[in-house]
Amino acid sequence: MREKMMFEEVVSQIKYEENKLLSFHRSSTDTTSYRVYEDGKVGIHYQVGKMSEEEGFDLAEENLKVRPRPYPFTLESGKRSRNKIEREVADRELLDLAKECMAYICENYPRFVFGASFSQRKVIARQNNDAGMEYENIDCAVSVDINFKHVDSKDITDGYFSFSLRDFDKEIFTKMADNYLANYEKEVELPEEIIIDTQYYGFLGILNSNLDGESIALKTSLLSDKIGEKVFSEDFTLVHDVSDEETWFNRFWDGDGCVTENDKRVFIDKGVVLTGYADKKNADKYKIAHTGNAYTSMADIPGAGGLNFRIARSEKTVKELLNGRYCVIPVMYSGGGFADNGDYTMPIQCAMLSDGEKILGKLPPFTMVSSMWDMFGKDFIGVGSDNPIFNDKQILFRVRKGNIL
Amino acid sequence: MYQFPKDLYADVRIEENYNLWLGVKNGDLDSDGSTKEAGAFIRVFDGTMWYTGTTNKLDEIQKELDNLATLATPNPDILNHPMVKLLEVHKDTVLKFDGDDDVRKITREKWKKLLDGYIAACVDDSIPEINYWQAGVNCSHTKKSFYSSKGAEIHQDMQNCWLTFFVGITVDGVTNYGGKAYSKIYFDELKGWEEEVIKERDRYRDFAKNAVQAEPGEYTVVLSPCTTAMFTHESFGHKSEADFMLNDKTLQEEWVMGKKVGSELVSICDTGKLFNHGYVPYDDEGTKAGEVWLMKEGVLTGRLHDAKSAAALNEALTGNCRAQSYQHFPVVRMTNTYMAAGKDDPEQMIKDVKDGIYVYMVEYGTGQATFTMKPSLSYRIRDGKLCEPLRINVLTGSVFETLFEIDAVGTDFELFDTYTCGKNGQSVAVSAGGPSIRVKRLTVN
Numbered sequence: 001m002r003e004k005m006m007f008e009e010v011v012s013q014i015k016y017e018e019n020k021l022l023s024f025h026r027s028s029t030d031t032t033s034y035r036v037y038e039d040g041k042v043g044i045h046y047q048v049g050k051m052s053e054e055e056g057f058d059l060a061e062e063n064l065k066v067r068p069r070p071y072p073f074t075l076e077s078g079k080r081s082r083n084k085i086e087r088e089v090a091d092r093e094l095l096d097l098a099k100e101c102m103a104y105i106c107e108n109y110p111r112f113v114f115g116a117s118f119s120q121r122k123v124i125a126r127q128n129n130d131a132g133m134e135y136e137n138i139d140c141a142v143s144v145d146i147n148f149k150h151v152d153s154k155d156i157t158d159g160y161f162s163f164s165l166r167d168f169d170k171e172i173f174t175k176m177a178d179n180y181l182a183n184y185e186k187e188v189e190l191p192e193e194i195i196i197d198t199q200y201y202g203f204l205g206i207l208n209s210n211l212d213g214e215s216i217a218l219k220t221s222l223l224s225d226k227i228g229e230k231v232f233s234e235d236f237t238l239v240h241d242v243s244d245e246e247t248w249f250n251r252f253w254d255g256d257g258c259v260t261e262n263d264k265r266v267f268i269d270k271g272v273v274l275t276g277y278a279d280k281k282n283a284d285k286y287k288i289a290h291t292g293n294a295y296t297s298m299a300d301i302p303g304a305g306g307l308n309f310r311i312a313r314s315e316k317t318v319k320e321l322l323n324g325r326y327c328v329i330p331v332m333y334s335g336g337g338f339a340d341n342g343d344y345t346m347p348i349q350c351a352m353l354s355d356g357e358k359i360l361g362k363l364p365p366f367t368m369v370s371s372m373w374d375m376f377g378k379d380f381i382g383v384g385s386d387n388p389i390f391n392d393k394q395i396l397f398r399v400r401k402g403n404i405l
Numbered sequence: 406m407y408q409f410p411k412d413l414y415a416d417v418r419i420e421e422n423y424n425l426w427l428g429v430k431n432g433d434l435d436s437d438g439s440t441k442e443a444g445a446f447i448r449v450f451d452g453t454m455w456y457t458g459t460t461n462k463l464d465e466i467q468k469e470l471d472n473l474a475t476l477a478t479p480n481p482d483i484l485n486h487p488m489v490k491l492l493e494v495h496k497d498t499v500l501k502f503d504g505d506d507d508v509r510k511i512t513r514e515k516w517k518k519l520l521d522g523y524i525a526a527c528v529d530d531s532i533p534e535i536n537y538w539q540a541g542v543n544c545s546h547t548k549k550s551f552y553s554s555k556g557a558e559i560h561q562d563m564q565n566c567w568l569t570f571f572v573g574i575t576v577d578g579v580t581n582y583g584g585k586a587y588s589k590i591y592f593d594e595l596k597g598w599e600e601e602v603i604k605e606r607d608r609y610r611d612f613a614k615n616a617v618q619a620e621p622g623e624y625t626v627v628l629s630p631c632t633t634a635m636f637t638h639e640s641f642g643h644k645s646e647a648d649f650m651l652n653d654k655t656l657q658e659e660w661v662m663g664k665k666v667g668s669e670l671v672s673i674c675d676t677g678k679l680f681n682h683g684y685v686p687y688d689d690e691g692t693k694a695g696e697v698w699l700m701k702e703g704v705l706t707g708r709l710h711d712a713k714s715a716a717a718l719n720e721a722l723t724g725n726c727r728a729q730s731y732q733h734f735p736v737v738r739m740t741n742t743y744m745a746a747g748k749d750d751p752e753q754m755i756k757d758v759k760d761g762i763y764v765y766m767v768e769y770g771t772g773q774a775t776f777t778m779k780p781s782l783s784y785r786i787r788d789g790k791l792c793e794p795l796r797i798n799v800l801t802g803s804v805f806e807t808l809f810e811i812d813a814v815g816t817d818f819e820l821f822d823t824y825t826c827g828k829n830g831q832s833v834a835v836s837a838g839g840p841s842i843r844v845k846r847l848t849v850n
Contacts, residue, residue, distance in 0.1 A: 017648075018651055018652050018653070021453070023454055023455035024454065024455070024457070024476065025456075027458060027460075029459070030461070046438075048444070048461050049462060050461075050462070067438075069437060113653060149653070151653075152655055154659045154805070156649040156656075215580075218431070220536055222579070225578070285433075300437060303435070303436075334771040335777020335778070335799055336798060339798055340579055340581045341579045343798065345850050347775065347799060347850065349773050349775055367799070367801075367850045369850075402621060402850045
């Protein structure tokens with residue numbers, strides 16, 4: 001049996017440095033994994049750049065002899081194509097768009113120095129095999145990343161904002177820039193109750209590692225003895241979601257070629273831990289549920305992973321969840337993280353105060369302290385139904401204040 | 406070699422990369438593969454901006470160069486542009502790995518034998534708390550060729566060999582992870598570390614069983630050489646990268662040459678000449694490696710440059726323009742950065758502390774004005790003696806204050822090759838080094 005995985009990626013990028021146009025970059029990369037299966041083993045050849053199909057499979061067949069990798073599983077089949085492209089911008093249009101956006105922030109906020117990246121990324125992913133699989137996923141988005149530094153600051157950078165859109169809208173850029181920069185120079189005090197409001201991707205890694213079915217089986221997970229138990233907030237539901245309604249560049253199939261029902265799977269339901277995740281290999285090895293969660297390795301066999309976690313949204317908006325309270329936006333935070341026992345400590349170098357929609361002023365640096373159990377448990381407030389501030393989903397949870405830096 | 410476009414500056418950087426890896430997890434061969442890849446990064450400059458492209462089709466580099474040139478505006482005076490004028494022109498070949506030491510010639514079987522030897526020596530199934538282990542080896546070889554429209558032609562190569570051994574130790578339902586990693590240039594240098602790996606395994610085992618949470622507050626802290634290495638890189642190294650201050654008057658005034666920025670015990674150097682993890686004989690715009698003393702006896706004496714920042718600040722090139730790979734634009738980066746050895750006895754530095762903390766190992770750090778380090782192994786110091794292991798979530802300090810707080814610098818200098826530095830979304834191999842140092846005041850969170 002033969003199988004081929006392909007990625008075609010085209011990136012155009014405009015970069016600014018200290019308010020000035022620095023560079024235009026364009027790259028086009030094709031990568032292919034040729035795989036030949038026989039008697040529960042697979043030979044793999046990974047190719048960057050073009051190569052004839054015959055040559056690619058010949059090299060995979062050679063590797064089947066010299067470096068066979070175990071893969072005693074049935075190949076998946078199915079036909080599906082998903083094209084999420086809403087708009088593709090030409091390079092000239094991307095350059096004009098970047099110039100317009102930079103002109104806006106440089107003219108309106110002269111007390112800041114900006115670095116920026118405006119890029120368009122288009123990815124075509126395909127996988128097909130002799131078992132009848134023909135899968136294709138196509139996506140394209142424009143991403144903007146702005147770093148800003150106040151002219152009086154002695155630091156290298158003071159903050160950043162970024163977003164991605166399938167259909168770029170300059171108005172979203174100007175609104176976000178106004179929100180971050182207009183009140184930056186106004187100093188405000190940290191409220192007594194500290195509610196963090198932020199995009200949540202950086203906080204879900206701890207759940208990713210502790211929901212690994214292998215860790216649960218080996219008893220190295222903090223959730224090993226918690227399956228079926230309610231350990232988090234009633235309002236906290238965690239879903240693996242590659243439907244791409246709210247995120248981009250996810251394929252709908254995993255590294256083993258598996259597709260989950262409606263492209264989703266719930267792992268934590270209203271605070272109750274339902275199951276760990278597993279690819280085919282770990283499901284077989286540890287006799288645990290196979291959840292269709294394998295990462296793709298173009299040069300090796302797949303392994304457990306490939307998660308795209310999303311926290312289920314509340315029916316309330318961010319402002320309704322805050323119910324009149326202020327929240328804290330961590331703009332620059334680094335250097336801390338989760339400890340092995342789930343404790344969380346993170347210095348926030350730059351934080352802003354917000355009412356859930358508008359940024360009201362700059363807060364002094366502080367350290368936020370919490371734990372995996374608290375931020376998704378008793379201190380979890382919710383994920384709003386709307387996307388203010390970040391133009392993206394955002395989590396609200398209470399934290400304690402650690403040492404002043 | 407290439408027909409460079411008229412009235413423009415252009416360069417081409419070609420890379421050929423080879424990688425091999427083997428990983429064993431709890432007894433199963435978990436990963437096993439190798440790749441070969443080639444590509445080129447092409448830059449065209451017209452005096453105003455760069456036009457750049459990446460391609461994996463090496464036979465189409467000329468076409469890509471011509472395409473980029475059509476986007477640029479010809480500039481007959483391009484050679485007098487301050488940045489272009491500074492760019493060096495070398496014709497040199499520095500290929501160090503053509504012989505039997507070339508990792509591309511080490512067979513998978515030899516790697517597997519090395520890995521199996523470590524597993525046989527270091528995995529002990531009788532230790533009940535260790536319910537997870539992973540061991541791995543990997544290597545990389547990169548050959549780079551650089552051509553510029555000014556006439557440069559440089560060929561150079563570099564390779565790395567890695568060994569890693571990590572365990573998960575579960576005590577009272579919490580699993581602590583720890584272990585040891587080695588990064589060397591030659592395969593044979595990875596042999597013979599079994600005793601040290603076992604010692605580190607057992608140190609983490611003791612930590613998992615006996616560590617107590619540190620009380621937040623300010624402490625006198627003694628840093629091990631490995632921790633000083635990261636402290637040097639994070640607290641000062643990043644501030645020495647000149648690309649953040651090209652037109653910034655506030656930062657230029659803050660980091661003016663000759664200013665006292667730290668204790669007179671502290672001297673810090675960066676050099677790509679050392680044959681270590683950050684070895685860069687020529688940087689990615691063709692500049693020969695230099696040796697830059699960033700700080701001498703507490704006084705600011707140098708900074709790191711690419712041609713753009715050197716021209717903007719009217720300083721000399723240093724050979725610090727580096728890219729992660731052929732897919733990236735080169736920017737100012739560190740190479741081998743270290744704090745020089747001092748005169749203090751490392752043991753006495755601990756003995757002189759009545760109540761403090763000894764940081765033996767750190768996981769990672771960050772380098773803003775407030776720098777951070779996440780310790781993985783620390784110990785309490787009481788009355789000059791190392792006591793119980795401590796759990797510390799994060800150590801922080803201000804770069805403007807902490808360098809003045811160093812009151813002892815040890816004689817036990819070491820250079821560490823296991824560091825990777827991240828900046829602007831790019832990771833590059835660096836070495837970092839230093840001796841034991843004592844800091845009068847750091848914040849424990």
